[in-house]
Amino acid sequence: MLDRPLPHSPRALQAAPGGAMRQDLSPYEYGYGRYQEVDERDAFNPLHIFFYVLQYRWLIASLLAIGLVLGFAITMMQTPKYEALARLEVMTPSARVFQEMEMVAEASDVRAFLTARERLKSRAIAQRVVLGLGLSEQAAFLFPSPDFAPANIVRRAFGMRFSEDMSDYSPEQREEIAIRRVMNNLSVDLLANTSLLTISFRDQSPVTAQEVANRVAQSYIDSRVDQTGETSELARQFIQDQVLQVKERLQKSEEALVAYAKEAGITMTGTDISLIDTSIQAINAAQSKAVEERLNYQRLVQQIDQGRGGSLEQVLSSEGLQKLRSEIAGLSAEYQQKLGTFKPGFPEMQQLQAQISELRKQYENGVAVVTDGVRLKLQEAQSREADLAQKLTELQAEQVAYQDKNIQYTILKREVDSNRSQYESLIGKLNDVGVATELRQQNASIVDLAPLPQSPVWPRLPINLALALALSAALAAAVIYVLEMLNNTFVNPEQLEKELGLPVMGILPQVKPAELAASATDPTSGLSEAYRSLRTAIQFAGSEGAPKILMVTSAEPAEGKSTTVYKLARDFGVLGSKVIVVDADLRKPAVHRQFGLDNTVGLSNVLTNTVSKDKLPQVIRRTSAENVWTITSGTIPPNPADLLSSQRMALLIGHLAERFDFVIIDSPPVIGLSDAPILGRLARGTLLVVSSNQVTRKAASLALKRLRASGAHVIGAAMSKFSVGKYDYKYAYSYMNNQYYSYGGDAAQLEGPHDQQSGADGSDVHVSSGGGLRRRLRAVADRLSGRSRQTATG
Numbered sequence: 001m002l003d004r005p006l007p008h009s010p011r012a013l014q015a016a017p018g019g020a021m022r023q024d025l026s027p028y029e030y031g032y033g034r035y036q037e038v039d040e041r042d043a044f045n046p047l048h049i050f051f052y053v054l055q056y057r058w059l060i061a062s063l064l065a066i067g068l069v070l071g072f073a074i075t076m077m078q079t080p081k082y083e084a085l086a087r088l089e090v091m092t093p094s095a096r097v098f099q100e101m102e103m104v105a106e107a108s109d110v111r112a113f114l115t116a117r118e119r120l121k122s123r124a125i126a127q128r129v130v131l132g133l134g135l136s137e138q139a140a141f142l143f144p145s146p147d148f149a150p151a152n153i154v155r156r157a158f159g160m161r162f163s164e165d166m167s168d169y170s171p172e173q174r175e176e177i178a179i180r181r182v183m184n185n186l187s188v189d190l191l192a193n194t195s196l197l198t199i200s201f202r203d204q205s206p207v208t209a210q211e212v213a214n215r216v217a218q219s220y221i222d223s224r225v226d227q228t229g230e231t232s233e234l235a236r237q238f239i240q241d242q243v244l245q246v247k248e249r250l251q252k253s254e255e256a257l258v259a260y261a262k263e264a265g266i267t268m269t270g271t272d273i274s275l276i277d278t279s280i281q282a283i284n285a286a287q288s289k290a291v292e293e294r295l296n297y298q299r300l301v302q303q304i305d306q307g308r309g310g311s312l313e314q315v316l317s318s319e320g321l322q323k324l325r326s327e328i329a330g331l332s333a334e335y336q337q338k339l340g341t342f343k344p345g346f347p348e349m350q351q352l353q354a355q356i357s358e359l360r361k362q363y364e365n366g367v368a369v370v371t372d373g374v375r376l377k378l379q380e381a382q383s384r385e386a387d388l389a390q391k392l393t394e395l396q397a398e399q400v401a402y403q404d405k406n407i408q409y410t411i412l413k414r415e416v417d418s419n420r421s422q423y424e425s426l427i428g429k430l431n432d433v434g435v436a437t438e439l440r441q442q443n444a445s446i447v448d449l450a451p452l453p454q455s456p457v458w459p460r461l462p463i464n465l466a467l468a469l470a471l472s473a474a475l476a477a478a479v480i481y482v483l484e485m486l487n488n489t490f491v492n493p494e495q496l497e498k499e500l501g502l503p504v505m506g507i508l509p510q511v512k513p514a515e516l517a518a519s520a521t522d523p524t525s526g527l528s529e530a531y532r533s534l535r536t537a538i539q540f541a542g543s544e545g546a547p548k549i550l551m552v553t554s555a556e557p558a559e560g561k562s563t564t565v566y567k568l569a570r571d572f573g574v575l576g577s578k579v580i581v582v583d584a585d586l587r588k589p590a591v592h593r594q595f596g597l598d599n600t601v602g603l604s605n606v607l608t609n610t611v612s613k614d615k616l617p618q619v620i621r622r623t624s625a626e627n628v629w630t631i632t633s634g635t636i637p638p639n640p641a642d643l644l645s646s647q648r649m650a651l652l653i654g655h656l657a658e659r660f661d662f663v664i665i666d667s668p669p670v671i672g673l674s675d676a677p678i679l680g681r682l683a684r685g686t687l688l689v690v691s692s693n694q695v696t697r698k699a700a701s702l703a704l705k706r707l708r709a710s711g712a713h714v715i716g717a718a719m720s721k722f723s724v725g726k727y728d729y730k731y732a733y734s735y736m737n738n739q740y741y742s743y744g745g746d747a748a749q750l751e752g753p754h755d756q757q758s759g760a761d762g763s764d765v766h767v768s769s770g771g772g773l774r775r776r777l778r779a780v781a782d783r784l785s786g787r788s789r790q791t792a793t794g
Contacts, residue, residue, distance in 0.1 A: 060476045067472025071465045079145045080456035082206035084213040086199045087447040090116045117188045120220050126182040128219040136174040139166050144204050206453040213450035224443045239430045250419035257412040280395050287388040294385050297378035304371045324363040331356045488696045493719050499697050500704055505716035506534025510723050531567035541715045547685030553667035553676045555703035559691040560720035565666040566594040573627035577661040581630040585668045586640035589633035595623040602634025607643040645678045653682050670703035680712025688717045
């Protein structure tokens with residue numbers, strides 16, 4: 001019986017077409033085994049950030065607290081400063097010397113306001129302010145407290161002030177220090193779309209800040225008034241001299257123009273246009289009209305020559321011709337009507353034909369008269385055009401002679417116009433300058449004087465604290481990012497799916513070692529419920545249900561694969577399926593301890609042929625669990641890989657698959673051993689157990705790569721030792737909370753033992769007694785989490 005090859009044995013697979021193992025033809029390929037990576041993992045989910053905040057809440061709180069303390073300390077180390085604001089309106093200058101040579105600035109010209117801003121920040125204005133307020137004699141202004149120093153905490157706490165001795169500096173040095181302080185602490189800004197300038201000055205004294213801001217505005221006005229008055233007086237004297245010179249040149253140029261016009265006999269119309277020019281303009285207009293008329297008649301003649309004279313407008317508008325066309329049309333219609341009764345030779349028909357011919361002849365004669373008239377008008381238009389062209393030629397000859405004389409006349413007249421324009425402009429400027437000199441008009445005015453500052457503008461404790469919080473939050477994010485990058489283990493199922501590309505078919509909560517045995521045997525525990533969920537996922541792993549031969553393995557030892565084998569066997573047995581567990585871990589077996597059996601004879605004895613055939617049924621041992629049998633590992637051999645890769649192992653697995661509904665193989669770890677890849681070729685599906693916060697991502701990825709390279713069909717993964725007790729995981733995976741799956745003493749249950757209280761999917765049937773506030777809050781959190789995931793994937 002063991003020598004017969006089975007359809008799924010390596011020998012039978014090698015006999016398939018092509019001689020290759022076609023693991024890709026597994027019926028489970030299109031179930032969980034062919035996992036499609038969804039966009040939910042790569043999409044931004046605010047809920048994930050919330051969970052990270054909960055996970056690292058103490059680190060974030062500590063950094064934020066440190067940031068607040070530092071922000072407050074830095075604020076206390078800074079010296080308060082007060083800012084005074086004054087507003088100044090800048091107007092366009094009124095003194096103009098030559099309007100033709102200067103660039104006139106309008107109110108919207110930004111360059112004028114930018115120039116005013118730079119003048120306000122100039123050294124000359126700063127010097128006026130220092131001299132006007134006597135700042136060079138004020139020690140508090142010359143030697144202020146440092147802007148940032150640890151000693152400022154003591155000064156602000158006790159109201160102390162330290163200043164240097166002014167006697168160590170000369171008056172010129174003190175003035176230079178004061179000027180530099182005014183220039184450094186002064187700022188001037190232009191308000192958008194206005195002619196207003198904002199003058200602001202910062203100082204440690206609010207009174208000094210107010211006085212300097214107002215003095216800067218007034219000093220600018222005084223300097224511009226002085227400069228405008230001096231400029232206007234010089235301009236007035238200069239313009240008076242220019243007026244006398246231009247007036248004399250104007251008189252001489254007018255006399256020369258009149259004398260030349262008399263000598264050359266030039267007569268003007270009063271608009272600087274001669275009579276010859278007027279005649280030429282009139283003839284040009286008449287000639288243009290004649291050309292247009294000739295072209296129109298020429299177009300009509302071309303239409304007549306093409307045989308379309310009957311469509312002329314003159315023909316169509318003639319009432320007589322239209323009447324003839326109507327009669328012809330009527331007789332033609334009558335002729336066609338009677339043609340169906342009489343022949344063309346009938347007298348009445350011949351009479352109608354004669355009438356139609358006569359009328360057509362009359363119509364054609366009428367059209368000929370119209371067309372002859374059109375031809376005649378064309379000849380008249382051509383003659384009139386030729387006469388006008390001849391007259392224009394004569395006038396042009398006279399114009400050439402006139403132009404020779406007019407050149408000198410134009411030169412003289414241009415000089416007269418230039419002198420007159422200069423004279424009128426200088427007279428107008430002389431009047432403007434005279435008025436400006438008397439009024440001494442200001443080019444700027446103070447809109448708002450700077451009020452006394454009531455509170456410092458620097459430093460600002462709320463802003464410093466907000467900045468400190470922002471920097472602390474950024475530092476916390478960077479620290480968390482580095483910690484997450486350094487943590488190369490799997491923390492949550494999302495990481496497992498993203499790194500391995502496998503569906504997480506079950507999440508197994510972490511249980512204390514002392515409570516593991518009790519939780520595994522208690523069907524009401526959270527661990528048992530998690531394994532029942534894993535069993536349900538395996539049942540839907542493929543189109544044909546659960547794989548008949550399932551191998552359970554892990555990347556490294558102590559990840560919970562033996563416990564998973566034990567629980568899956570019990571859960572499948574509860575459903576009534578015959579399950580056999582094969583302990584293929586010939587190096588460190590554990591299945592016999594799970595079921596409480598001895599390990600004297602087992603798999604290794606069968607593979608080494610040290611047990612007789614009549615004792616072979618004794619190797620398959622029934623366990624205390626319902627519908628569960630097992631083959632323990634047996635004596636530990638020196639060559640486990642050779643035994644597992646033998647033909648007898650494949651035949652044994654095939655034989656067990658025929659006798660039992662499910663064959664579950666407990667495999668050794670993948671990393672460092674070749675046993676698991678060998679067994680993966682015999683199994684219909686492989687479940688990879690990955691422990692949380694234990695196995696590295698690289699090790700798990702390498703294990704999966706080795707399994708797939710050997711031809712194993714990995715249907716999914718199960719995350720074991722998952723810490724559902726963490727605060728953030730309670731919200732993300734609240735369905736795994738132990739209290740949720742606990743059965744209350746007052747809860748109504750179905751009759752019968754616990755192992756039989758299961759529904760169609762194997763989950764225990766129970767009735768809740770209502771629950772408390774915590775359960776309802778947890779349910780609300782579950783719904784919010786589900787909506788967030790749907791939003792991220794949608």
